[in-house]
Amino acid sequence: MAIKLLHPVPGAPVTARFGWRPAFTENGVWVPAMLHNGTDYAAKAGTPIRAMHSGRVTFAGWDYAGGGNAIKIGSAQYSTMFLHMQSPTKLRPGDHVSAGQIVGYVGSTGMSTGAHLHAMLQIGGQWVDPLPYITATPAPAPKPKPKPKPIPQEDEEMEPQFIAGKKDGTNGKVYQLTAAGKRRLVPSPEWTARRAVEAASGNKIPVGLVPDAELAKIPQA
Ligand SMILES: [Zn+2]
Structure with missing residues:
Protein backbone atom coordinates (compact mmCIF):
# COMPACT_ATOMS: atom_id res chain seq x y z
CA MET A 1 0.00 0.00 0.00
CA ALA A 2 1.47 3.28 -1.03
CA ILE A 3 0.53 5.95 1.46
CA LYS A 4 0.90 9.50 0.33
CA LEU A 5 0.13 12.21 2.81
CA LEU A 6 -0.03 15.94 2.41
CA HIS A 7 1.84 18.28 4.72
CA PRO A 8 -0.73 19.34 7.34
CA VAL A 9 0.77 22.80 7.95
CA PRO A 10 2.67 23.71 4.78
CA GLY A 11 5.95 25.42 5.50
CA ALA A 12 5.96 24.64 9.23
CA PRO A 13 9.15 23.00 10.50
CA VAL A 14 9.31 19.69 12.36
CA THR A 15 10.28 20.29 15.98
CA ALA A 16 9.99 16.76 17.37
CA ARG A 17 10.00 13.49 15.51
CA PHE A 18 8.18 10.27 16.22
CA GLY A 19 10.10 7.95 18.52
CA TRP A 20 10.94 6.74 21.98
CA ARG A 21 11.94 9.28 24.57
CA PRO A 22 14.18 7.65 27.17
CA ALA A 23 13.19 7.47 30.81
CA PHE A 24 14.52 10.20 33.02
CA THR A 25 14.34 11.42 36.62
CA GLU A 26 12.96 14.84 37.35
CA ASN A 27 12.95 16.24 40.93
CA GLY A 28 13.41 12.73 42.23
CA VAL A 29 10.47 11.44 40.22
CA TRP A 30 11.14 8.76 37.71
CA VAL A 31 9.47 9.39 34.36
CA PRO A 32 9.27 6.22 32.29
CA ALA A 33 10.35 6.00 28.70
CA MET A 34 7.52 6.92 26.43
CA LEU A 35 6.71 6.89 22.79
CA HIS A 36 6.25 10.25 21.14
CA ASN A 37 3.63 8.91 18.83
CA GLY A 38 3.52 11.62 16.21
CA THR A 39 5.37 14.40 14.46
CA ASP A 40 5.38 17.88 16.00
CA TYR A 41 5.25 20.93 13.80
CA ALA A 42 5.89 24.41 15.10
CA ALA A 43 3.27 26.84 13.88
CA LYS A 44 1.58 29.92 15.22
CA ALA A 45 -1.74 29.52 17.00
CA GLY A 46 -4.50 29.83 14.46
CA THR A 47 -2.54 28.38 11.54
CA PRO A 48 -4.91 26.27 9.43
CA ILE A 49 -4.45 22.50 9.68
CA ARG A 50 -5.05 20.61 6.45
CA ALA A 51 -6.24 17.05 6.11
CA MET A 52 -3.31 14.92 4.97
CA HIS A 53 -5.59 12.69 2.89
CA SER A 54 -9.23 12.28 2.03
CA GLY A 55 -11.45 10.18 4.25
CA ARG A 56 -14.11 10.43 6.89
CA VAL A 57 -14.05 11.94 10.34
CA THR A 58 -13.97 9.09 12.88
CA PHE A 59 -13.40 11.22 15.99
CA ALA A 60 -14.01 14.88 16.69
CA GLY A 61 -13.78 16.20 20.22
CA TRP A 62 -11.68 16.42 23.35
CA ASP A 63 -8.94 13.83 23.70
CA TYR A 64 -8.66 13.00 27.41
CA ALA A 65 -5.26 11.37 26.93
CA GLY A 66 -3.73 14.84 26.72
CA GLY A 67 -4.45 15.66 23.11
CA GLY A 68 -6.92 18.45 23.79
CA ASN A 69 -9.11 19.36 20.84
CA ALA A 70 -8.55 16.54 18.39
CA ILE A 71 -9.75 15.15 15.11
CA LYS A 72 -9.19 11.73 13.59
CA ILE A 73 -9.71 11.07 9.93
CA GLY A 74 -9.92 7.54 8.61
CA SER A 75 -9.45 6.04 5.18
CA ALA A 76 -9.76 2.38 4.20
CA GLN A 77 -6.28 1.39 5.34
CA TYR A 78 -5.09 4.02 7.77
CA SER A 79 -6.05 6.97 9.92
CA THR A 80 -4.48 10.27 10.81
CA MET A 81 -5.07 12.37 13.88
CA PHE A 82 -4.33 15.93 14.91
CA LEU A 83 -3.98 17.06 18.52
CA HIS A 84 -3.84 20.31 20.52
CA MET A 85 -6.09 22.22 18.11
CA GLN A 86 -7.10 25.74 19.12
CA SER A 87 -10.82 24.98 19.20
CA PRO A 88 -13.09 22.02 18.54
CA THR A 89 -13.35 21.20 14.86
CA LYS A 90 -16.62 22.10 13.19
CA LEU A 91 -16.63 18.69 11.51
CA ARG A 92 -18.58 15.78 12.92
CA PRO A 93 -17.93 12.04 12.85
CA GLY A 94 -18.98 10.68 9.48
CA ASP A 95 -18.27 13.91 7.62
CA HIS A 96 -16.31 13.50 4.40
CA VAL A 97 -12.98 15.26 4.27
CA SER A 98 -10.97 16.06 1.16
CA ALA A 99 -7.18 15.98 1.12
CA GLY A 100 -5.91 19.47 1.89
CA GLN A 101 -9.19 20.63 3.43
CA ILE A 102 -8.87 22.81 6.53
CA VAL A 103 -10.06 20.71 9.47
CA GLY A 104 -8.93 22.88 12.38
CA TYR A 105 -6.40 25.40 13.60
CA VAL A 106 -3.13 25.06 15.47
CA GLY A 107 -3.40 25.63 19.20
CA SER A 108 -2.05 24.43 22.51
CA THR A 109 -4.96 22.62 24.16
CA GLY A 110 -4.46 19.50 26.27
CA MET A 111 -0.99 18.55 27.47
CA SER A 112 0.97 21.08 25.51
CA THR A 113 3.33 23.84 26.51
CA GLY A 114 2.99 25.98 23.38
CA ALA A 115 1.25 26.23 20.05
CA HIS A 116 2.17 23.32 17.82
CA LEU A 117 0.58 20.54 15.84
CA HIS A 118 1.00 16.91 16.82
CA ALA A 119 0.23 14.93 13.67
CA MET A 120 -0.23 11.16 13.88
CA LEU A 121 -0.58 8.23 11.53
CA GLN A 122 -2.13 4.92 12.50
CA ILE A 123 -1.80 1.78 10.39
CA GLY A 124 -3.42 -1.46 11.53
CA GLY A 125 -3.99 -0.09 15.02
CA GLN A 126 -0.34 0.96 15.45
CA TRP A 127 0.91 4.50 15.62
CA VAL A 128 3.72 4.90 13.14
CA ASP A 129 5.98 7.73 12.06
CA PRO A 130 4.00 9.80 9.55
CA LEU A 131 7.01 11.77 8.35
CA PRO A 132 8.22 9.32 5.66
CA TYR A 133 4.73 9.35 4.11
CA ILE A 134 4.34 13.10 3.94
CA THR A 135 5.39 13.51 0.36
CA ALA A 136 3.45 16.44 -0.92
CA THR A 137 2.40 19.93 0.01
CA PRO A 138 -1.17 20.98 -0.64
CA ALA A 139 -1.49 23.36 -3.54
CA PRO A 140 -1.34 26.90 -2.21
CA ALA A 141 -4.54 28.88 -2.31
CA PRO A 142 -4.69 30.80 -5.56
CA LYS A 143 -3.24 34.25 -5.09
CA PRO A 144 -5.52 37.10 -6.00
CA LYS A 145 -4.38 38.53 -9.29
CA PRO A 146 -2.53 41.79 -8.78
CA LYS A 147 -4.51 44.68 -10.14
CA PRO A 148 -2.74 46.21 -13.10
CA LYS A 149 -1.41 49.61 -12.21
CA PRO A 150 -3.12 52.31 -14.19
CA ILE A 151 -0.69 53.59 -16.76
CA PRO A 152 -0.61 57.35 -16.54
CA GLN A 153 -1.62 58.95 -19.76
ZN1 LIG B 1 3.91 15.71 19.85
Missing part, protein backbone atom coordinates in the same frame (compact mmCIF):
# COMPACT_ATOMS: atom_id res chain seq x y z
CA GLU A 154 1.31 60.81 -21.17
CA ASP A 155 -0.82 63.81 -21.96
CA GLU A 156 -1.92 64.10 -18.36
CA GLU A 157 1.66 63.90 -17.22
CA MET A 158 2.94 66.48 -19.64
CA GLU A 159 0.25 69.08 -19.51
CA PRO A 160 -0.04 71.14 -16.40
CA GLN A 161 -2.99 70.26 -14.30
CA PHE A 162 -3.06 73.72 -12.86
CA ILE A 163 -3.33 76.95 -14.71
CA ALA A 164 -3.40 80.56 -13.75
CA GLY A 165 -3.77 83.83 -15.54
CA LYS A 166 -0.47 85.28 -16.72
CA LYS A 167 -0.83 88.52 -14.87
CA ASP A 168 -1.81 86.91 -11.62
CA GLY A 169 0.67 84.08 -11.60
CA THR A 170 0.53 81.59 -8.77
CA ASN A 171 -0.22 84.33 -6.29
CA GLY A 172 -3.57 84.90 -7.83
CA LYS A 173 -6.37 82.56 -8.71
CA VAL A 174 -5.32 79.06 -9.65
CA TYR A 175 -7.54 76.71 -11.57
CA GLN A 176 -7.42 72.97 -11.90
CA LEU A 177 -8.13 71.58 -15.34
CA THR A 178 -10.78 68.91 -15.12
CA ALA A 179 -10.90 65.81 -17.28
CA ALA A 180 -13.73 67.44 -19.17
CA GLY A 181 -11.45 70.32 -20.12
CA LYS A 182 -13.04 72.82 -17.77
CA ARG A 183 -11.37 74.89 -15.11
CA ARG A 184 -12.21 74.63 -11.47
CA LEU A 185 -11.19 77.42 -9.16
CA VAL A 186 -8.93 75.98 -6.47
CA PRO A 187 -9.89 77.74 -3.24
CA SER A 188 -7.01 79.54 -1.60
CA PRO A 189 -6.83 77.33 1.55
CA GLU A 190 -6.80 74.19 -0.63
CA TRP A 191 -4.03 75.58 -2.79
CA THR A 192 -1.96 76.53 0.24
CA ALA A 193 -2.43 73.05 1.67
CA ARG A 194 -1.56 71.34 -1.61
CA ARG A 195 1.59 73.38 -1.98
CA ALA A 196 2.62 72.69 1.61
CA VAL A 197 2.28 68.93 1.02
CA GLU A 198 4.41 69.07 -2.12
CA ALA A 199 6.93 71.44 -0.57
CA ALA A 200 7.45 69.01 2.31
CA SER A 201 8.80 66.51 -0.22
CA GLY A 202 10.79 69.14 -2.04
CA ASN A 203 8.42 69.53 -4.94
CA LYS A 204 6.78 72.50 -6.50
CA ILE A 205 3.43 72.14 -8.21
CA PRO A 206 3.83 73.22 -11.81
CA VAL A 207 1.33 75.85 -12.82
CA GLY A 208 0.77 76.66 -16.46
CA LEU A 209 0.57 80.39 -17.03
CA VAL A 210 -1.81 81.41 -19.76
CA PRO A 211 -2.81 84.90 -20.83
CA ASP A 212 -5.91 86.10 -19.04
CA ALA A 213 -7.75 86.30 -22.36
CA GLU A 214 -7.08 82.59 -23.06
CA LEU A 215 -8.02 81.63 -19.53
CA ALA A 216 -11.35 83.35 -19.98
CA LYS A 217 -12.10 81.07 -22.95
CA ILE A 218 -11.87 77.91 -20.83
CA PRO A 219 -15.32 77.18 -19.45
CA GLN A 220 -15.73 77.12 -15.71
CA ALA A 221 -16.43 73.77 -14.14
Whole structure:
Protein backbone atom coordinates (compact mmCIF):
# COMPACT_ATOMS: atom_id res chain seq x y z
CA MET A 1 0.00 0.00 0.00
CA ALA A 2 1.47 3.28 -1.03
CA ILE A 3 0.53 5.95 1.46
CA LYS A 4 0.90 9.50 0.33
CA LEU A 5 0.13 12.21 2.81
CA LEU A 6 -0.03 15.94 2.41
CA HIS A 7 1.84 18.28 4.72
CA PRO A 8 -0.73 19.34 7.34
CA VAL A 9 0.77 22.80 7.95
CA PRO A 10 2.67 23.71 4.78
CA GLY A 11 5.95 25.42 5.50
CA ALA A 12 5.96 24.64 9.23
CA PRO A 13 9.15 23.00 10.50
CA VAL A 14 9.31 19.69 12.36
CA THR A 15 10.28 20.29 15.98
CA ALA A 16 9.99 16.76 17.37
CA ARG A 17 10.00 13.49 15.51
CA PHE A 18 8.18 10.27 16.22
CA GLY A 19 10.10 7.95 18.52
CA TRP A 20 10.94 6.74 21.98
CA ARG A 21 11.94 9.28 24.57
CA PRO A 22 14.18 7.65 27.17
CA ALA A 23 13.19 7.47 30.81
CA PHE A 24 14.52 10.20 33.02
CA THR A 25 14.34 11.42 36.62
CA GLU A 26 12.96 14.84 37.35
CA ASN A 27 12.95 16.24 40.93
CA GLY A 28 13.41 12.73 42.23
CA VAL A 29 10.47 11.44 40.22
CA TRP A 30 11.14 8.76 37.71
CA VAL A 31 9.47 9.39 34.36
CA PRO A 32 9.27 6.22 32.29
CA ALA A 33 10.35 6.00 28.70
CA MET A 34 7.52 6.92 26.43
CA LEU A 35 6.71 6.89 22.79
CA HIS A 36 6.25 10.25 21.14
CA ASN A 37 3.63 8.91 18.83
CA GLY A 38 3.52 11.62 16.21
CA THR A 39 5.37 14.40 14.46
CA ASP A 40 5.38 17.88 16.00
CA TYR A 41 5.25 20.93 13.80
CA ALA A 42 5.89 24.41 15.10
CA ALA A 43 3.27 26.84 13.88
CA LYS A 44 1.58 29.92 15.22
CA ALA A 45 -1.74 29.52 17.00
CA GLY A 46 -4.50 29.83 14.46
CA THR A 47 -2.54 28.38 11.54
CA PRO A 48 -4.91 26.27 9.43
CA ILE A 49 -4.45 22.50 9.68
CA ARG A 50 -5.05 20.61 6.45
CA ALA A 51 -6.24 17.05 6.11
CA MET A 52 -3.31 14.92 4.97
CA HIS A 53 -5.59 12.69 2.89
CA SER A 54 -9.23 12.28 2.03
CA GLY A 55 -11.45 10.18 4.25
CA ARG A 56 -14.11 10.43 6.89
CA VAL A 57 -14.05 11.94 10.34
CA THR A 58 -13.97 9.09 12.88
CA PHE A 59 -13.40 11.22 15.99
CA ALA A 60 -14.01 14.88 16.69
CA GLY A 61 -13.78 16.20 20.22
CA TRP A 62 -11.68 16.42 23.35
CA ASP A 63 -8.94 13.83 23.70
CA TYR A 64 -8.66 13.00 27.41
CA ALA A 65 -5.26 11.37 26.93
CA GLY A 66 -3.73 14.84 26.72
CA GLY A 67 -4.45 15.66 23.11
CA GLY A 68 -6.92 18.45 23.79
CA ASN A 69 -9.11 19.36 20.84
CA ALA A 70 -8.55 16.54 18.39
CA ILE A 71 -9.75 15.15 15.11
CA LYS A 72 -9.19 11.73 13.59
CA ILE A 73 -9.71 11.07 9.93
CA GLY A 74 -9.92 7.54 8.61
CA SER A 75 -9.45 6.04 5.18
CA ALA A 76 -9.76 2.38 4.20
CA GLN A 77 -6.28 1.39 5.34
CA TYR A 78 -5.09 4.02 7.77
CA SER A 79 -6.05 6.97 9.92
CA THR A 80 -4.48 10.27 10.81
CA MET A 81 -5.07 12.37 13.88
CA PHE A 82 -4.33 15.93 14.91
CA LEU A 83 -3.98 17.06 18.52
CA HIS A 84 -3.84 20.31 20.52
CA MET A 85 -6.09 22.22 18.11
CA GLN A 86 -7.10 25.74 19.12
CA SER A 87 -10.82 24.98 19.20
CA PRO A 88 -13.09 22.02 18.54
CA THR A 89 -13.35 21.20 14.86
CA LYS A 90 -16.62 22.10 13.19
CA LEU A 91 -16.63 18.69 11.51
CA ARG A 92 -18.58 15.78 12.92
CA PRO A 93 -17.93 12.04 12.85
CA GLY A 94 -18.98 10.68 9.48
CA ASP A 95 -18.27 13.91 7.62
CA HIS A 96 -16.31 13.50 4.40
CA VAL A 97 -12.98 15.26 4.27
CA SER A 98 -10.97 16.06 1.16
CA ALA A 99 -7.18 15.98 1.12
CA GLY A 100 -5.91 19.47 1.89
CA GLN A 101 -9.19 20.63 3.43
CA ILE A 102 -8.87 22.81 6.53
CA VAL A 103 -10.06 20.71 9.47
CA GLY A 104 -8.93 22.88 12.38
CA TYR A 105 -6.40 25.40 13.60
CA VAL A 106 -3.13 25.06 15.47
CA GLY A 107 -3.40 25.63 19.20
CA SER A 108 -2.05 24.43 22.51
CA THR A 109 -4.96 22.62 24.16
CA GLY A 110 -4.46 19.50 26.27
CA MET A 111 -0.99 18.55 27.47
CA SER A 112 0.97 21.08 25.51
CA THR A 113 3.33 23.84 26.51
CA GLY A 114 2.99 25.98 23.38
CA ALA A 115 1.25 26.23 20.05
CA HIS A 116 2.17 23.32 17.82
CA LEU A 117 0.58 20.54 15.84
CA HIS A 118 1.00 16.91 16.82
CA ALA A 119 0.23 14.93 13.67
CA MET A 120 -0.23 11.16 13.88
CA LEU A 121 -0.58 8.23 11.53
CA GLN A 122 -2.13 4.92 12.50
CA ILE A 123 -1.80 1.78 10.39
CA GLY A 124 -3.42 -1.46 11.53
CA GLY A 125 -3.99 -0.09 15.02
CA GLN A 126 -0.34 0.96 15.45
CA TRP A 127 0.91 4.50 15.62
CA VAL A 128 3.72 4.90 13.14
CA ASP A 129 5.98 7.73 12.06
CA PRO A 130 4.00 9.80 9.55
CA LEU A 131 7.01 11.77 8.35
CA PRO A 132 8.22 9.32 5.66
CA TYR A 133 4.73 9.35 4.11
CA ILE A 134 4.34 13.10 3.94
CA THR A 135 5.39 13.51 0.36
CA ALA A 136 3.45 16.44 -0.92
CA THR A 137 2.40 19.93 0.01
CA PRO A 138 -1.17 20.98 -0.64
CA ALA A 139 -1.49 23.36 -3.54
CA PRO A 140 -1.34 26.90 -2.21
CA ALA A 141 -4.54 28.88 -2.31
CA PRO A 142 -4.69 30.80 -5.56
CA LYS A 143 -3.24 34.25 -5.09
CA PRO A 144 -5.52 37.10 -6.00
CA LYS A 145 -4.38 38.53 -9.29
CA PRO A 146 -2.53 41.79 -8.78
CA LYS A 147 -4.51 44.68 -10.14
CA PRO A 148 -2.74 46.21 -13.10
CA LYS A 149 -1.41 49.61 -12.21
CA PRO A 150 -3.12 52.31 -14.19
CA ILE A 151 -0.69 53.59 -16.76
CA PRO A 152 -0.61 57.35 -16.54
CA GLN A 153 -1.62 58.95 -19.76
CA GLU A 154 1.31 60.81 -21.17
CA ASP A 155 -0.82 63.81 -21.96
CA GLU A 156 -1.92 64.10 -18.36
CA GLU A 157 1.66 63.90 -17.22
CA MET A 158 2.94 66.48 -19.64
CA GLU A 159 0.25 69.08 -19.51
CA PRO A 160 -0.04 71.14 -16.40
CA GLN A 161 -2.99 70.26 -14.30
CA PHE A 162 -3.06 73.72 -12.86
CA ILE A 163 -3.33 76.95 -14.71
CA ALA A 164 -3.40 80.56 -13.75
CA GLY A 165 -3.77 83.83 -15.54
CA LYS A 166 -0.47 85.28 -16.72
CA LYS A 167 -0.83 88.52 -14.87
CA ASP A 168 -1.81 86.91 -11.62
CA GLY A 169 0.67 84.08 -11.60
CA THR A 170 0.53 81.59 -8.77
CA ASN A 171 -0.22 84.33 -6.29
CA GLY A 172 -3.57 84.90 -7.83
CA LYS A 173 -6.37 82.56 -8.71
CA VAL A 174 -5.32 79.06 -9.65
CA TYR A 175 -7.54 76.71 -11.57
CA GLN A 176 -7.42 72.97 -11.90
CA LEU A 177 -8.13 71.58 -15.34
CA THR A 178 -10.78 68.91 -15.12
CA ALA A 179 -10.90 65.81 -17.28
CA ALA A 180 -13.73 67.44 -19.17
CA GLY A 181 -11.45 70.32 -20.12
CA LYS A 182 -13.04 72.82 -17.77
CA ARG A 183 -11.37 74.89 -15.11
CA ARG A 184 -12.21 74.63 -11.47
CA LEU A 185 -11.19 77.42 -9.16
CA VAL A 186 -8.93 75.98 -6.47
CA PRO A 187 -9.89 77.74 -3.24
CA SER A 188 -7.01 79.54 -1.60
CA PRO A 189 -6.83 77.33 1.55
CA GLU A 190 -6.80 74.19 -0.63
CA TRP A 191 -4.03 75.58 -2.79
CA THR A 192 -1.96 76.53 0.24
CA ALA A 193 -2.43 73.05 1.67
CA ARG A 194 -1.56 71.34 -1.61
CA ARG A 195 1.59 73.38 -1.98
CA ALA A 196 2.62 72.69 1.61
CA VAL A 197 2.28 68.93 1.02
CA GLU A 198 4.41 69.07 -2.12
CA ALA A 199 6.93 71.44 -0.57
CA ALA A 200 7.45 69.01 2.31
CA SER A 201 8.80 66.51 -0.22
CA GLY A 202 10.79 69.14 -2.04
CA ASN A 203 8.42 69.53 -4.94
CA LYS A 204 6.78 72.50 -6.50
CA ILE A 205 3.43 72.14 -8.21
CA PRO A 206 3.83 73.22 -11.81
CA VAL A 207 1.33 75.85 -12.82
CA GLY A 208 0.77 76.66 -16.46
CA LEU A 209 0.57 80.39 -17.03
CA VAL A 210 -1.81 81.41 -19.76
CA PRO A 211 -2.81 84.90 -20.83
CA ASP A 212 -5.91 86.10 -19.04
CA ALA A 213 -7.75 86.30 -22.36
CA GLU A 214 -7.08 82.59 -23.06
CA LEU A 215 -8.02 81.63 -19.53
CA ALA A 216 -11.35 83.35 -19.98
CA LYS A 217 -12.10 81.07 -22.95
CA ILE A 218 -11.87 77.91 -20.83
CA PRO A 219 -15.32 77.18 -19.45
CA GLN A 220 -15.73 77.12 -15.71
CA ALA A 221 -16.43 73.77 -14.14
ZN1 LIG B 1 3.91 15.71 19.85
